[in-house]
Amino acid sequence: MIKEENYLKNLAELCLSKSKSFGSTDSNVVVSNTVSESVNIRNKKLDGSERSENLSVKLTTFIGKKKASISSSNLKEKNLEDLVKRCVEATKITPDDELNSLPDKDLYFVGDKNLNLYDDTHIENEQKINFIREAENVAFSNEKIVNTNGSGFSETKSNFVLANSSGFSNGYKTSNFTAYCEVVSKSNGSMERDYEFSSRRFFNDLMKPEEMGKNASELAIKKLNPKKIKSEKISIIFDKRVSKNILSTFANCISASVIAKGTTFLKDKLNEKIFNDKINIVDKGDIKKGIGSRYFDSEGVEVKELNLVKDGILNDYLIDTYYGKKINKKSNGRSSGTTNLYFKNGEKTLDEILNSSKKVLYINETIGRGANIITGDYSVGASGVMVENGEFTNPVSEITIAGNFNDIFKNLVLADDLEFNFSTNSPTMLIEGMTVGGI
Amino acid sequence: MSNFFKDTDLDLKKAEKLVSDTLHNCDDGELYLEDTKSESIVLDDNKIKSSNYTTDIGYGFRAINGDVVAYSHSNEISEKSLINSSKNLKSTLKNTKGTYNYEIKKTNQKFYKEIDPIEEKSLSNKILLLNKINDYSRSIDSNVKQVTANFLGEKKSVEILRSGGEILNDVRPLIRFNVSIMVEKNGRKETGVYGIGGRQSYEDYLKNDNWKRVCEEAYRIANTNLESKPSPAGEMKVVLGPGWPAILIHEAVGHGLEGDFNRKKTSVFHDLVGKKVASEGVTIVDDGTLDNRRGSLNIDDEGTPTEKTVLIENGILKNFMQDRLNARLMNTRSTGNGRRESYKHVVMPRMRNTIMLNGKNTQEEMINSVDRGIFAVSFGGGQVDITSGKFVFNCTEAYEIINGKIGAPIKGATLIGDGPSSLKEVLMVGNDMMLDPGIGTCGKAGQGVPVGVGQPSLLIDKMTVGGTQI
Numbered sequence: 001m002i003k004e005e006n007y008l009k010n011l012a013e014l015c016l017s018k019s020k021s022f023g024s025t026d027s028n029v030v031v032s033n034t035v036s037e038s039v040n041i042r043n044k045k046l047d048g049s050e051r052s053e054n055l056s057v058k059l060t061t062f063i064g065k066k067k068a069s070i071s072s073s074n075l076k077e078k079n080l081e082d083l084v085k086r087c088v089e090a091t092k093i094t095p096d097d098e099l100n101s102l103p104d105k106d107l108y109f110v111g112d113k114n115l116n117l118y119d120d121t122h123i124e125n126e127q128k129i130n131f132i133r134e135a136e137n138v139a140f141s142n143e144k145i146v147n148t149n150g151s152g153f154s155e156t157k158s159n160f161v162l163a164n165s166s167g168f169s170n171g172y173k174t175s176n177f178t179a180y181c182e183v184v185s186k187s188n189g190s191m192e193r194d195y196e197f198s199s200r201r202f203f204n205d206l207m208k209p210e211e212m213g214k215n216a217s218e219l220a221i222k223k224l225n226p227k228k229i230k231s232e233k234i235s236i237i238f239d240k241r242v243s244k245n246i247l248s249t250f251a252n253c254i255s256a257s258v259i260a261k262g263t264t265f266l267k268d269k270l271n272e273k274i275f276n277d278k279i280n281i282v283d284k285g286d287i288k289k290g291i292g293s294r295y296f297d298s299e300g301v302e303v304k305e306l307n308l309v310k311d312g313i314l315n316d317y318l319i320d321t322y323y324g325k326k327i328n329k330k331s332n333g334r335s336s337g338t339t340n341l342y343f344k345n346g347e348k349t350l351d352e353i354l355n356s357s358k359k360v361l362y363i364n365e366t367i368g369r370g371a372n373i374i375t376g377d378y379s380v381g382a383s384g385v386m387v388e389n390g391e392f393t394n395p396v397s398e399i400t401i402a403g404n405f406n407d408i409f410k411n412l413v414l415a416d417d418l419e420f421n422f423s424t425n426s427p428t429m430l431i432e433g434m435t436v437g438g439i
Numbered sequence: 440m441s442n443f444f445k446d447t448d449l450d451l452k453k454a455e456k457l458v459s460d461t462l463h464n465c466d467d468g469e470l471y472l473e474d475t476k477s478e479s480i481v482l483d484d485n486k487i488k489s490s491n492y493t494t495d496i497g498y499g500f501r502a503i504n505g506d507v508v509a510y511s512h513s514n515e516i517s518e519k520s521l522i523n524s525s526k527n528l529k530s531t532l533k534n535t536k537g538t539y540n541y542e543i544k545k546t547n548q549k550f551y552k553e554i555d556p557i558e559e560k561s562l563s564n565k566i567l568l569l570n571k572i573n574d575y576s577r578s579i580d581s582n583v584k585q586v587t588a589n590f591l592g593e594k595k596s597v598e599i600l601r602s603g604g605e606i607l608n609d610v611r612p613l614i615r616f617n618v619s620i621m622v623e624k625n626g627r628k629e630t631g632v633y634g635i636g637g638r639q640s641y642e643d644y645l646k647n648d649n650w651k652r653v654c655e656e657a658y659r660i661a662n663t664n665l666e667s668k669p670s671p672a673g674e675m676k677v678v679l680g681p682g683w684p685a686i687l688i689h690e691a692v693g694h695g696l697e698g699d700f701n702r703k704k705t706s707v708f709h710d711l712v713g714k715k716v717a718s719e720g721v722t723i724v725d726d727g728t729l730d731n732r733r734g735s736l737n738i739d740d741e742g743t744p745t746e747k748t749v750l751i752e753n754g755i756l757k758n759f760m761q762d763r764l765n766a767r768l769m770n771t772r773s774t775g776n777g778r779r780e781s782y783k784h785v786v787m788p789r790m791r792n793t794i795m796l797n798g799k800n801t802q803e804e805m806i807n808s809v810d811r812g813i814f815a816v817s818f819g820g821g822q823v824d825i826t827s828g829k830f831v832f833n834c835t836e837a838y839e840i841i842n843g844k845i846g847a848p849i850k851g852a853t854l855i856g857d858g859p860s861s862l863k864e865v866l867m868v869g870n871d872m873m874l875d876p877g878i879g880t881c882g883k884a885g886q887g888v889p890v891g892v893g894q895p896s897l898l899i900d901k902m903t904v905g906g907t908q909i
Contacts, residue, residue: 039531042703048508049531051524052783055514056495068490073497073514076446083494090490093563095570097486125531149705149826184705184826191707193826223827231673231909261484261585262628263621368822368831370853370905374621374628379670379905381822381831381855398829400853400905402672435907437672437855 001157003033003055005171008161011057011075015084016165019061022088026062026102028164030298031055038154039128044136047150049125061087065096102299103321103331108168109296109303116289118173119202120157128153131209135181135196138213144224145217147184149193154178155203168300176291177203181212185220192226194219194365198421201289219364222385226397229386229438235357236401236434237387239364243343243429244422246408249371249378250281251338251424253405254308254316256323258373265376265405266314273312275409278346281309283318285339292340292423296333303333308341342425346414353415353430355390361436362387363401376405400437407433443472443498443598448518455604457518461502461525462602466537467763468502468528470600471740472516473782477593478557482569484585490562499782502528504535506768510785540767541603546744550728550735551638553610557592559640565590568650576620576654582665583658584628585621590614590641599742607742612638613733613889615878616650620657624665631660632819632835634878638731660817660836663848670852670906671839676812677854677899678805678840682873683818685894688723689793689881690821690830691858692716696750696758697883698765698776698788700825707828707859708756716756717862720798723751725760727775727791733877734792734891738775741786745775750793751862762788780886790881792891798868805867805898807843813904814838814845815854828858831905853905861899869896 008031019027033055040047057080060069068090070083123131132151139145154177161171182195196215198207238246258264266274275281285303287293296302299321306316317327320335354360363384370380383397408431415428444450454470462468474496481488497514500521509531511524569588576586592614599607615636622629633656635644644650679687692708700706708716717723727736727745736745741763749757761769762777765788778789806814814837821832831853839846874893881890 046507046531048510048785049527050509050785051511051527053513053515053520054497054783068492070492070494072494074494075514078446079494083492086492090492090562094490094566095487147703147705149703191705191826193705193824228903233909262623263585263630265628367824367829367855368833368853369820370831370833372851374630375850377850379833379851379853379907381829381853381905383827383829397827398855398857398903400672400831400855400903402670402852402905402907404907435672435909437674437903437905439674439903 002035002159002173005159005161008033008159008171009163009169012161012163012169015057015059016163018081018084019059019088020165022085024061024063024088024091026165028060028102030058030160030162032158032160034156034158036154036156037125038152039125040150040152041129041132041136042148042150044133046129059084059087061091062100063091065098065100066091066094067097067100068094099322099325101321102164102166103301105166107301107331109170109300113172113295115286115293117201117293119175121203123155123203132179132181134209135213138210139181139183139217142217142221144185144187144221145183146186149182149184151181162300164300170296170300172295175201177206179206179212181216183216183220185224187224190225192220192223194223199291201291205289223383223395226383226395228398229396229436231438232436233433234436235360235430235432237353237360237362238429238431239362240426240428242363242366243426244424245366246429247341247343247426248424249373249405251318251341253373254318256317256319256327259317260323260326264373269314272314274314275309275312277312279309279312280344282306282344283308283338283341287340290340290420292338294339297335299331299335301331301333301335303339306332338424340420340423342418343414343427345416345418345427348413348415350415350417350428351390353413353428354387356430358389360387361396362392378403378405378408401434402437403434443474443516447516449516449521453518454521454600457521457525458600459602461528462539464535464537465502465504465532465539466767467540468602469741471499471501471782472598473497473595475593475595475781476557479589479591480565480569481589482573483587485573487566487569495781497782500524500528502532503764504532504537507532508764508785512782539602543601543605543742544744546738548728548744549737551612551731554612554640555594556612556614556640557594560642572618572650572654575651576618576658579655579658580622580662582622582624583620584623587619589617597740601742607738609737611736614641614644616644616653617878618653618657620661622661622665627665629661629664631657631664633657633660634876636877637733638735663836667848667850669908670849671904671908672906673909674901674903676809677902678809678812678814679897679899680816681869681871681894681896683875683892684815685793685795685875685892686818686821686832688795688894689790689892690823690832691856691861692723692751693790693793694823695825695828695858696760698759698761698769701759702765702769706825711756714756715754716859717751717754718865719754720868721751721754721862721865722796723793724749724796725776725791725793729792732792732874732891733879733889734790736791739777740779741773741777743773743775743777745791748774760788760790762786778888780888784886787883789883789888790890792893794893795895797870797872797895800867800869802869802871802896805869805896806840806845808898809840810842812840813849814840823858829855830858831855849906854902855905856902861902864900865897866900867898871895
C-alpha cells in the first residue's frame with residue numbers, strides 16, 4: 001500500500017542535503033506516492049482492471065536568484081544523485097531572475113490537519129464491480145438504453161511530503177473514490193450518450209449506484225432525436241455541469257501570472273464591479289472532506305479562504321510567490337490554483353429560472369475549448385433542450401453559443417441549488433442575450 | 440541489449456519466465472518497459488521562467504483474455520513489484536482458457552534516427568537561443584507586448600517482452616518548438632501561436648534561422664486578429680486552408696474510425712464499412728510511416744509495425760484503425776495503431792498522421808465559388824462526441840468570404856459539424872496538400888499522444904459557425 005510519511009520524508013531530506021552539497025543555496029522538493037486501483041465494466045460485464053503505483057520526486061534548486069528543476073520516478077540512489085547534480089548544474093547556467101525565491105517564512109502552514117481528507121477503506125475489485133454493475137442494471141432497465149460506453153470505479157490513495165531548505169516539511173494523505181456510468185440511448189436512428197459521475201473523499205459519501213444509473217439513463221434518453229434550431233439571440237440556462245466551467249474560466253483570468261503579464265481581460269479590474277451585485281465567489285480550502293480542500297499549496301503556503309468576488313466586485317487574485325512579487329502582493333497560497341471554488345447561491349429557484357421567459361434554451365453540455373481569456377471572447381459547441389413556458393420540450397444539438405465574458409459576467413443570474421460535487425461548483429445559471437448559432 | 444534490468448534484482452531470463460507464466464492461457468498481453476527523458480525550457484515575460492528535466496522509468500504489465508484487459512503498472516522495476524503485478528492480473532482474469540497469439544510481424548523499418556535530441560544541443564545554447572527569439576519577436580513590431588517561447592525535447596525508449604521470449608524495441612526522439620506572441624494596439628489585445636517539431640534534432644528544425652519564420656508566423660496571426668471583427672453566426676459555406684485545418688478530419692471522422700468505438704458499436708460509423716461516408720474524391724489515410732513526422736512510429740506500443748492504412752477511399756469507408764485487442768475481436772488484423780501515452784496507460788487504437796489526399800481543385804476556385812461564407816486558415820483545437828458524431832474546432836485565424844472574395848479577418852469562433860454528414864458536404868478537394876508543422880497532441884480518455892494531420896484546401900457546403908453576428 002502507500003508509503004508512510006517517514007519514508008517520504010527521508011527521501012525528501014536526502015534530496016535537500018544532496019542539493020546543498022552540490023552547491024545550491026536553497027531548494028524545494030516534493031516526494032509523492034499514489035496507488036490507484038480501478039475496474040471498468042461494459043454492458044454489465046467486466047471489461048478491465050487497472051492497478052497503478054507511482055512514486056516520484058520533484059526538486060527545484062536555487063543558487064541565489066537562479067533556479068532549475070528536475071523530476072523523476074527513477075529513485076535508485078545513484079540515479080537520484082546524478083539528477084540532483086544535473087539540477088544544480090542547470091541552475092548555475094540559468095540566468096538570474098530577481099523574483100525567484102522560496103515563500104516568506106511567516107506564510108507557511110503551521111496549523112492542525114483535521115479536514116478528513118483520507119478514508120483508508122479499501123474496496124476490493126469484486127465489490128467495485130458489483131457497485132458499478134448495479135448502476136448499469138438500473139440504467140438498462142429502460143429499453144431505450146442499448147449500450148454503454150463503459151462504467152467504472154476507481155479508488156486512489158495518495159501521500160506526499162513537501163520540504164524545503166527553509167525548514168518547512170509537511171505532508172498528508174488523501175483518498176478519492178470515483179464512480180461513473182456512461183450509457184448510450186437509441187431511438188429512430190438517433191444515438192446519444194450521457195453519464196452520471198460521483199467523486200468523494202470517503203467511500204460512504206458516494207452517490208448510490210441506483211441513483212447513478214437512473215440519472216445517466218434519463219440524461220441520455222432526454223437527448224434523443226435532437227433538432228437543429230435557427231440562429232438567434234436567446235436566454236440560456238447552463239446546467240450545473242456547464243456553469244462550473246464559467247467559474248473555472250473566471251479563475252484562469254485572475255491568477256497572478258496572467259495579471260502580471262497582462263494576458264487577461266480582467267487586468268486592472270481589481271476593486272471594480274465585474275459581475276452584478278448579487279454575485280459572490282468564494283475559494284475555501286478548508287471544507288471538511290472537500291474534493292478541492294488542502295492545507296497548503298505546492299510551496300507550503302497556508303491556503304486562506306478568499307472572497308474573490310464580493311457583491312459583484314473583484315476583490316482578490318489567486319497569488320503564488322513568484323508572480324505575487326511581480327504585482328507587489330503576498331502569496332495567498334494559490335500556487336496550485338483554486339481549492340474549493342464556488343458561487344454562493346443566488347436568490348431564484350430553478351423553477352423561476354426556467355420560467356424567466358417564454359422560451360429559454362437549457363444547455364446541458366458544451367464541447368470544445370472556446371474561451372479566450374485575453375479578449376474575453378467565448379464560443380463553444382453545445383447541446384441542450386428547449387424550455388417553453390417552463391416545460392422541457394425538444395432536445396437541440398449541433399449548435400454554438402457565443403458571447404463575451406464582460407457581458408456574460410454582468411448578466412448572469414444564479415439559482416439557489418448549489419451542491420458540492422466537484423472542486424469547482426456553481427448553481428444553475430441563467431444568462432440573457434447569448435447568440436446561438438444554428439441553421 | 441536490455442538496459443531495463445540493470446541495477447535491479449531482475450534479469451531478462453527471470454522477467455521472461457514471469458511474463459510467460461502470467462500470460463499462459465491468456466489471449467494476449469506483454470510486459471511493456473519504458474524509459475523517458477524529457478526537457479522543457481520556457482521563456483516567458485522576458486525571462487527564462489523554467490528549466491525542467493524529467494526522467495521517468497517504469498513498466499506496464501498487461502494480460503488479455505477474451506475482451507477483458509487487466510493492467511498493472513509501476514515505476515519500481517523489481518522482482519517483487521512484477522510478482523505483485525502478476526498476482527493482480529491473475530486476480531482479474533480467473534480460470535482463463537485463451538490461446539496466446541505469438542505471431543507479430545517483424546520489421547526493420549526506421550522512420551527516424553535513434554538520437555537524443557536533449558543532449559544534442561546544450562542547455563546554455565538553448566537558453567541563448569530562447570533569448571534571441573524573445574529579442575527578435577519583440578523587434579518585429581513595437582505592438583508586441585508579450586512573448587512566450589519554449590523548447591520541449593524527449594527521448595523515449597520502449598521495450599516489449601512478449602510471452603515466449605519475443606522482444607521488440609524502439610527509440611523515439613521528439614522535439615517541439617512553440618512561440619506565442621501577444622500584441623496590443625489601441626487597448627485591444629490578441630495572440631498568435633505557432634510551432635514546429637518532429638522526430639529529428641533541434642538543428643534540423645531551427646537551422647538557417649528557421650526559427651525566425653516561426654516568430655513571424657505567430658506575430659502575423661496575432662496582428663491579423665487585431666483587425667478582426669465579430670464572427671457571423673449560423674450555417675454557411677466554409678473553405679479550409681491546407682495543412683493544420685485537417686484537425687477537421689481528425690475530429691470529424693478520425694476518432695469515429697478507431698477500432699474500439701466500432702467494436703463496442705458506440706461510434707456512428709460502426710455499421711458503415713463499404714458504404715459511402717464522404718463525397719467522391721475524398722480519400723483519407725492514417726500513415727505511421729512518414730519520415731521524421733510527429734505521428735510516425737517504427738512499431739506501435741504493442742510491437743506491431745506501423746503502416747499506411749486507407750480509411751476512406753474515394754468516399755467509401757474501407758478500414759478502421761486497430762490495435763491487437765480490437766482487431767482480434769473483430770476478426771481482422773492490427774493496423775499498428777495500438778498506442779499509449781506511457782507505461783502508466785492502457786493501449787487503445789489511436790491515430791498517427793491522418794491525411795486527406797490531393798484532389799483537383801485550386802483554393803482560388805473554392806473561394807470564388809462562395810457568395811457568403813468563411814475562410815478558415817488556422818485552428819486551436821478540436822473535440823468530438825463519438826456517439827452522436829458532433830464535433831467542434833476552434834478557429835484562430837479566419838476571414839469572411841463575400842461574393843467570391845476574401846474579406847476582413849473575423850474573431851476566433853467555434854465551428855460545429857456532424858462527423859458522418861460533414862464529409863459528404865465536401866464540394867471541392869484542393870490540389871495543395873500540406874502536412875501540419877508538427878505540434879499536434881491528441882487526447883483520448885485522458886491520454887495524450889503526438890499525432891500529425893494533413894490535407895489540401897477544402898470547400899464544405901455547410902457548417903455552423905459560432906459567432907455573435909446573426
